Amino acid sequence: AWVTVSQSCEIEDLLRDLAQKLFSEIRRKVPEGLESMHSDKLKMIIKELLERRRYLVVFDDMWHMHEWEAVKYALPKNNCGSRIMITTRKSDLAFISSSIESKGKVYNLQPLKEDEARELFCRKTFQAISGVLATKDKHRIDEWSMICRCLGSEIQVNSKLDNLKTVLCLSFNDLPYYLKYCFLYLSMFPEDYQIQRMRLIRLWIAEGFIEAKDGKTVEDVAEDYLKELLNRNLLQVAERTSDGRVKTLRIHDLLREIIILKSKDQNFATIVKEQNVVSPEKLRRLALHGTLPNPNGQQQRSVSQLRSLLMFGVSEILSLGKLFPGGFKLLGVLDYQDSPLKKFPVAVNDLYHLTYLSLKNTQI
Structure with missing residues (x-):
């Protein structure tokens, strides 16, 4: 039986779905009153049905450990060569459920080989994107350039890609509140940018996203948050140190478009x-x-509430006073890393709320 587990799954609905599919597989009539049965009765029916049978049950896209805890007692260990398979986006759920049960194994899905990936793209993925491309004038190079640059905006407005957007949004919506801000913060980094682990952790702390916990430093808590995002496969390790620790991270382009x-x-x-x-x-x-915004433009009137300023790939530097003539007294995070800054920004002396200043790899 193949059972798809929804994100907001009720245990009785999950058990009821499993029971109905098992009865369908063995071509037996579903018992009367199944729709109103409580979870204990449903577990008993499923267990009796499978007691002397060899079975394979797949729980697809399981989100929470309590779901597995609820259904596993309905699945008998009958020494008939039966198997249970769980697919999940969460690495910790996979490891915990497999370690609790005897002889459990975790299979981490590996990337396809290049030729296989190309074949899958042409055969499957292109069917979705072709809906976008089909609406474009083949003689208008500017329209095709826009597609190349702005797939994210197409995801937002084109119904052909709604399913893709929905699937990715599920992972974001499932995040606990304390991780959502941490994950949204990644939208500030450029596409394909390798994010240094310690830089990200210090920025999170400076932004106030990290809640202190008994017996742990804020750095330790931030490390836990980072591990949780990795376990949920929302972040990828780009580079490790010689002793195996995470050094830099990256985010998939499509996920980045969603959080933007x-x-x-x-x-x-x-x-x-x-x-x-x-x-x-x-x-x-x-x-x-x-690039730098036009100092005579709209930013003049809109930076009085500015809390954080990060710069990436900026080739020239203006003083903060010239860049934002309207003032920025609430600024708490200022990151000049890798910018061509030659003199210490004196305007920093007046930033009384500043908690984070990075001059790493500048010319100071």
């Missing part, structure tokens, strides 16, 4: 790639990618 949309919807952060970009009325966090 989420970040924009919640006015969590603003990314500037062009000088005259139109920004929200109140900027809270600002990431500059490769």
Whole structure:
């Protein structure tokens, strides 16, 4: 039997679905009153049905450990060569459920070989994206360039890709509240950027995303948050140190597009790639990618609420006073890392709320 586990699954619904599929597989009539049976009765029926049979049950996309705890007692160990398979996005759930049960094994899905990946893309994935491409004029190079640059906006508005968006959003929506801000923060980093682990942890702490816990430093708690995002496969390890510790991380392009949309919807952060970009009325966090905003433009009136400023690939540096003439007295995070800064920014002396300043790899 193949049972798909929904994100907001009720245990009795899960057991009822399993029972119905088992009766269907063995071509027996479903007992009367199954729809109103409580969980203990459902477990008993399933166990009696499978007691002397060799069975394979697949629980697809399981989200929570309590779901497995509830259904495992309905599945008898009958020494008939039966097997139970669980698919999950969460590494910790896979390891815990397999270690609790005897002879359990965890299989980590490995990337396809290049030729196999290309075949799958052409055969399956292109069917979805072709719906987007089919609407474009083949003679308009600018439209195809836009697709190349802005797949994220196409995901937002094109119904052909709604399923893809929904699947990715499920993983975000399942995050506990304390991880959502940490994950949204990744939207500020450029595409394909390798994020240094300690830089990310220090930024999270400076932003106030990390809650202190008894017996742990905030750094330890931040490490736990990072491990949880890795366990949920929302982050990927890009590079490790010689002793196996995580050194740098990256986020998949499609997931990044999703959190950029989420970040924009919640006015969590603003990314500037062009000088005259139109920004929200109140900027809270600002990431500059490769360019500086026009100091005479709209930013003048919108940075009074600015809390964080990060710069990536900026080739020239203006003083903060010239960059934001309207003032930025609430700034708490200022990250100049890897920028061509030659003099210490004197405006920092007036930033009384500043808790994080990075001048790493500058020319100071």
